[in-house]
Amino acid sequence: MKIDWSLWEVPKQKYSSANTSINSGRLPRLFTVVKKHLGWTKDTMNFDIGSGKYLSTIHEFFTKHKILPFFYDPFTLEWAVNTREITSAYGRVDTVTISNVLNVIAEKKNRIRVLQQAKAIMKSDGTVYISVYPKEGCGVGEETKPDCWQSNKKLSEYEKEVGSVFPFVEIRHGIMIARLTSS
């Protein structure tokens, strides 16, 4: 499968939000919600978009569940790491996770790009799991610290954008689940 590298270049964003990655020791909620309510399947592959800089907790979690983890973050990981992960995983992953990423990207076109990356990297019958940190949930975005953005939007407010890339979208257990085909 030929990789469209233009989709994976470092995006032009007003805020990189790289320093919103502060969760060094705790597993993000998305992974435990899927575990509790939907279940992870062993011997599968997961690709985590906007992984942040602290990969070890998620790496350990997936290894324990016999899932092969891949990571991508244009602002916190070395380009060599990103290209290695994309090359290894392209078109092969069963699940994609996007945890607390859409809410730190100010531009719609860059959020859509993340969703297009999810679509490109996964199998046609794969599943995307999305969580956001809504913070105030008031819908008015703000710069929380230098180079960091917070949209303050509730999860449901991303449904239309996710639906523009994935025809099947639902919210269950406080996370969004997106697919190209009906489950």
Ligand SMILES: C[S@@+](CC[C@H](N)C(=O)[O-])C[C@H]1O[C@@H](n2cnc3c(N)ncnc32)[C@H](O)[C@@H]1O
């Ligand atoms: C709040 S952190 C989330 C880190 C981790 N996923 C978690 O849940 O703890 C947001 C991450 O999104 C990344 N990010 C910002 N813009 C992005 C983009 N266009 N594509 C992918 N990741 C992006 C930032 O570099 C940052 O590491």
